[in-house]
Amino acid sequence: MDAAALADLALDIARDAGALALRRRQEGVAIAATKSVIADIVTEADREVEALIRARLAAERPDDGFLGEESGAERGTSDITWVVDPIDGTVNYAYGMPHYAVSIAAVSGEPTPPTWTALAGVVHNPAVGETFYAVRGGGAWRGEERLAVSSVGEAGGLVATGFGYDPKYHEEDLARVAAVMPLLRDLRRAGAASLDLAYVAAGRLDGYFERGLHPWDHAAGALLVTEAGGRVAGAPGGFPGRDMTVAAGPELFARLTDTIGLGMDIPFPGPFV
Secondary structure (H helix, E strand, C coil), X not given: CCHHHHHHHHHHHHXXXXXXXXXXXXXXXXXXXXXXXXXXXXXXXXXXXXXXXXXHHHHHCCCCEEEECCCEEECCCCCEEEEEEEEECHHHHHHCCCCCEEEEEEEEXXXXXXXXXXXXXXXXXXXXXXXXXXECCCEEEECCXXXXXXXXXXXXXXEEECCCCCHHHHHHHHHHHHHHHHHEEEEECCCCHHHHHHXXXXXXXXXXXXXXXXXXXXXXXXXXXXXXXXXXXXXXXXXXXXXXEEEECHHHHHHHHHHHCCHHHCCCXXXXX
16 A cells, blocks of 8 residues: 555544544543643543544554554554554643644554654544645645645744643743744644644644654654655654654754754754655
């Protein structure tokens, strides 16, 4: 199956999964558990939506691997792994804010960002009925609209960020924001990494940076950005990861990474250029 066909499958499954998430949101959200800290929650819908995605993929492509936020990793016998965040922006979802997404990516190779090659990615917001998708070598799209990252003028960039749930990192996160602010027109903190990355690809945001992301948070969104002409990097090792993820158009990307302190650590050309 080629990358375009993988994207078609991801689109179909993401819309089914989004419909379930939206239906459960309308019925009322039940908190199932917390994760490492009490503010980091999992809803029953997160688990149910991931189970739907996993079952659809198992039926359509039983040889593929799976890496999901809620149910963990399972090796496949093919070269493809599906990297899934069933509801990115769970706190928004729990509070009834219409800014959350189903994120599905298909990657080849080892299922870790430094070694995988992203082939297809979908970020679908069911609350507003908006879907972004990308095909490796085929561009990033919203419906019939081909996406392109923005250029930043003299007023500076409109940039998004996020803050982890663990209070011990908040002082460091706020210091980073203070360092970056002179580059910016303004800052946004919307609460769903996949949508922040999709908005960079669409030119709605000029850039994005955040510490603490997992592979399922950025797998689809990073491909959207690179296929829209932007760049993505982070740490450790210059790749998007737990220590940092940065995405932007080429000019602002260089300024952001230098200010955050990543500039010398980014491999070039690298898989996320």
